[in-house]
Amino acid sequence: MPAARKWTTALTAASSLAVAALMMLFPAQSLDAALRGLAIWWDILFPALLPFFVIAELMLGFGIVHFFGTLLDPMMRPLFRVPGIGGFAMAMGFASGYPVGARLTAQLWEQRLIRRDEGERLVSFTTTSDPIFLIGAVSIGFFHDASLAVILAVAHYGTSVVIGLLMRYHGNLQFVAAAPKLTGANPIRRAMQSMHRARLLDSRTFGEMLRDALQSSLKLIMVIGGLVVFFCVVLEVMTLSHLMRGLYAAVTFVLQGAHVPPELAQAVVGGLFEVTLGAKSAAGAGVHLSLVSKVAIAAFILSWGGLSVHAQVVSLLNRTDLRYIPFGIARLAHGFMAAAAVFALWEPLAPARSAVSHAVPTLSTDGGLLPALPALFSLSGLLFVGTLLLLCALYAVYACLRPFVRRFRA
Template structure:
């Protein structure tokens, strides 16, 4: 009887998988035809994506991605984030090692917190439940993208940028506090985990891989948006959404932000849409960011279903919009005229004060890591053969 039951279950699974396989095949064929038919637009989209990566993403995010990789394998991170241990255990009900994921994830930029979470989950420092819960509230645009890029550069208003930054940081914190009410407190660890051997070298390698992966997704989605525009599919989708009461500019901005947040922010500002739509898009972060985060878990596996993760991001977007409306009520700011030219032609973080402070902090963190790993004073590190031992 059990053999017949297993056969029936296997038959049902195969039948359910066939429609999905046919849909994927049709989508692949459609994509191939679109790329062949609109290859000029695809090439222009690739160029635009590369320009975005070189001018915006790499200068602003790579230092923080490298810092995130260092935080997961270094004993220096345990010293720096030790004061947050009671907060993590009693408030968020997570182990102390999750503090860098929360702090850097909300301040440094989108993939930083997820990258730290993936590393902690892969090394067994977080359980599946803890990693799934942490992944729901450790992702935010950060100060560089929300305040400096979107607010100061594009909207030309530091106050709006700060409101966006705090709104997108408060929303995941509220979500994390809510989710922690249903979890148990982790056991207090008395023994500090050892740092991974070759942490500095592996952190640089992991940071480069993560940055290349991030840029690859941005380039792909930039190419996809260009092809959809050239083929008229994007305009058709905007017209379809306009039947439900949405304006065409709003439909286009929401579709673009749903796919790739950088281009979506540009469209939203170009059409002078309300800023709380920007807050929603920054909180949701877009499919491009979601796929980047999924790629971090390709070895250990995603600790929660993709549907639940997307729903958590959608709720995070709604909370971000609500927090922005609340902050803008108490801290009003005058809206400036958005830049008319493409913001992709500038590199806002290439020589800014925020970038300089980030590089200085990263250098100090690197030096502290070397001191704690070698067990020597800075004067001894600078002389003799300690440099070779430090890098081993």
């Protein structure tokens, strides 16, 4: 282990020196890339994430998370092998995007509400894009087509649920979490009692909670902004120095094998590092390329998240014992599954896309996302409620199929 750490330290130091040298070699281009990253953070990420960070902190302090945890426990344990409190993290992750799911998972681990295996399962399928970015930035801002939000949302969030169902087999397979037996008490009443106990344990006043939520949220949003700017600069200087040629060749080979236009290799490579740059590059690829291929690549990039998002998640999980490798594998699988879902659902969802296109015929993005933010925040709230309803529907299907599965096994 000491020798491995020495090599890791040496490699990290050498990489840092190389990036610094490239930045001095291309100072103007590095500054332009940093300004692009800063614009992405200020225009999109800051207004989209900060309110949800603060709300999540307040919900933890008031015990609302514990309320949903008690209420959703009979659904989450048999379906995803995580406590019911993971249902709230899942809904918040879908509604507010990365890295909110990772932050909630880390906080639940710190409060000893989840174990390591449960946390690794939870963070693997709750780290998703938020509807503000998926609809406002990608569909409207980059592709200039609101109807694409339909297939991107179904492919992205639908396959995320599938990842969650697959991740239930991660960890100790000898232990299968089962839903606790229900007592005669009303579930709503038990959930209210759980929320009340959690509120009593957190003795802070509302003013103290709001202050702490703002301080921690601003600190996290600054870290996110720094990572976005850093990866924008790294990608730019590596591209200018032709160090990306090998990666471009490998990605082109994979795309050709999947019968995807190799011209999209630049978008994939950009998306491997930073999701916004990759999605924008996919949308701006040649007009002669098929739209379904460009949307599939965008779905892959959104689901993979980019190394910038991975670094954000690692920084949040660093104070826990949760491992990165299960998360990284799940993100890669989610990316491939989302891209495949776009190809599979392109024709079946054509009527839905056409209906959205007729309902929203023209959209202007000259003023940025600010005019559309109220409607997009409403969609985030609907996605939060819809996720909770989806969990109820999945559990109903599970309850109906469970007797047949037992008979088949017998």
